[in-house]
Amino acid sequence: MYFDSFAEFLRMGNHGLYVWVAYGSTLLVLLSAFFITRSMSRSVEANIRWDILSRQAEQASGAQTKQEAGSES
Amino acid sequence: MKLNQKLKEYWHKLGSPRWFYQITTNWVTFFGASALLLLVTGLVWALAFAPADYQQGNSFRIMYVHVPAAMVAQSLYIGMGVAGFIGLVWRMKLTDVAIGACLPLGMVLTALALFTGGVWGKPTWGSWWEWDGRTVSTLVLLFLYIGIYALREAIPDQNLRARASALVSLVGTVNIPIIKYSVEWWNTLHQSASFSLTEKPAMPMEMWLPLLIMVLGFYCFAGHQVLSRMRLEVLTRESSSRWVAELMQGRGMLVNPVKASSIDHGKG
Numbered sequence: 001m002y003f004d005s006f007a008e009f010l011r012m013g014n015h016g017l018y019v020w021v022a023y024g025s026t027l028l029v030l031l032s033a034f035f036i037t038r039s040m041s042r043s044v045e046a047n048i049r050w051d052i053l054s055r056q057a058e059q060a061s062g063a064q065t066k067q068e069a070g071s072e073s
Numbered sequence: 074m075k076l077n078q079k080l081k082e083y084w085h086k087l088g089s090p091r092w093f094y095q096i097t098t099n100w101v102t103f104f105g106a107s108a109l110l111l112l113v114t115g116l117v118w119a120l121a122f123a124p125a126d127y128q129q130g131n132s133f134r135i136m137y138v139h140v141p142a143a144m145v146a147q148s149l150y151i152g153m154g155v156a157g158f159i160g161l162v163w164r165m166k167l168t169d170v171a172i173g174a175c176l177p178l179g180m181v182l183t184a185l186a187l188f189t190g191g192v193w194g195k196p197t198w199g200s201w202w203e204w205d206g207r208t209v210s211t212l213v214l215l216f217l218y219i220g221i222y223a224l225r226e227a228i229p230d231q232n233l234r235a236r237a238s239a240l241v242s243l244v245g246t247v248n249i250p251i252i253k254y255s256v257e258w259w260n261t262l263h264q265s266a267s268f269s270l271t272e273k274p275a276m277p278m279e280m281w282l283p284l285l286i287m288v289l290g291f292y293c294f295a296g297h298q299v300l301s302r303m304r305l306e307v308l309t310r311e312s313s314s315r316w317v318a319e320l321m322q323g324r325g326m327l328v329n330p331v332k333a334s335s336i337d338h339g340k341g
Contacts, residue, residue, distance in 0.1 A: 001121055009121060012131035018196050019134050022189040023120065026138040029185050030112070030294060033178055037298055041305045048312045049321050 088165040090307040091316050097300050104297035111290030118283035126280075135193040137284055140267055141291035143186035143211065147249055149179035149295060150214060153221075154246035157239035167303075169235035170310070172242055173225065174302035178295060180218035187211055198262050206255035207263040210248060217245040 003009040012019045086092045119137035126133035153175045160168030190208060191201040202208065221238050228234040256265045267276065267284065274281040311317050 002124055003121065012134070013125065015130055015132035015196050018132050018192050019120075022135040022138055022192045023116070025188055025192075026142065026185060029142075029181050033181065033298055034294075037301050037305075041301060044305045044308050045321065048308060048317060051312065052318050052321060 088163075088167055090167060090170075090311050091314075093167055094304055094307050094320075097304060101297060101300045101304065104293045104300065108290055108293035108297055111286050111293060115283055115286035115290050119287060123280050123283050124277075129197055132193060132196040135189055136267060137287045139186060139189040139193055140284060141288045142182045142189060144288060145291045145295045146179050146182035146186055146211075146214065147252060148292070149175040149182070149299070150217070150242075151246060151249055152299075153179070153242040154249075157242035160235060160239040161243065166235075166310075167307075169231075169239065170303050170306045171299070172221075172235075172238050173306055174299045176218065176222055176225070177302070178298045180215070180222060182295075183211065183215045183218055187215060194262075203262050205263050206259035206261050207252060210252040210255050213248050214252060217241075217248060221245075 001009075010016055010020075115137065119134055123134065123137075125131045153172045156168040156171040156175070159165055160172070187208070190211075194203065195201050221241050224241060225234055225238050228237060255261065256263050267274070276284075308317060
């Protein structure tokens with residue numbers, strides 16, 4: 001550890017504000033990039049799943065009506 | 074001859090979205106885990122263990138986030154330029170996906186490099202902003218990113234959008250050597266390169282090693298982000314294809330297996 005105490009670590013030799021603002025903004029950028037991309041991936045996958053499910057439901061109901069029509073004749 | 078054939082085969086596969094999606098599955102995890110490990114180590118080292126600079130004091134610690142952000146921002150732009158070139162020459166679809174994936178991260182990292190540069194400049198140069206060769210050429214980089222972003226938002230036709238952004242990305246790469254050599258060409262306040270692959274670092278090891286770790290961490294993070302974004306774009310573009318449907322079912326989608334398999338047979 002370069003600093004003698006935690007207070008000195010926070011103070012950064014009078015440059016504390018600059019150092020912490022720079023590191024804070026960096027963390028903000030990295031974390032928000034990560035979470036935005038993750039939520040985008042999840043929503044894309046959820047949308048595709050939903051599309052597949054609704055297509056399957058459509059086909060299933062289509063098949064059912066065909067069967068019904070067949071039994072009637 | 075055999076190697077040549079292998080390379081050719083690889084090149085063709087590279088254009089296939091499905092193949093890309095499959096091989097990058099593990100890469101994303103690898104880059105993500107490496108980024109986390111490197112960035113946590115690097116941040117702690119840079120903030121608490123690296124010695125202060127004898128002239129700049131502790132404000133020099135800003136270097137550990139400023140330099141990697143600027144390096145990766147430029148690399149992502151080079152990536153876009155290369156992808157643009159390949160896209161224009163060979164008309165691969167995946168290259169446009171790559172441009173779209175590099176763009177947002179490159180843009181925010183350029184902004185971050187400018188911002189942390191200003192925050193570092195205040196205690197070091199005495200001002201937030203200097204009309205200096207490197208800051209101005211980096212500002213131009215930001216405008217290039219914003220321009221291509223706006224261009225992509227403005228063109229609805231996918232092919233036209235791909236060609237236009239490939240062209241602008243490629244042309245804009247002339248700015249990259251300008252950024253690089255700006256500290257040599259012009260009289261400047263900006264300090265010269267703190268990081269070089271070919272020369273011995275000018276700073277002592279205990280200052281330089283945490284920088285190396287931060288730079289590697291940023292690159293891994295960028296790899297993770299770009300691949301993730303490319304993968305989600307590939308999924309979106311290929312959402313109606315059979316392999317995507319199979320992939321989603323493999324991931325434990327809650328469907329009636331009998332129905333799902335009967336539909337698959339019908340489609341095949």
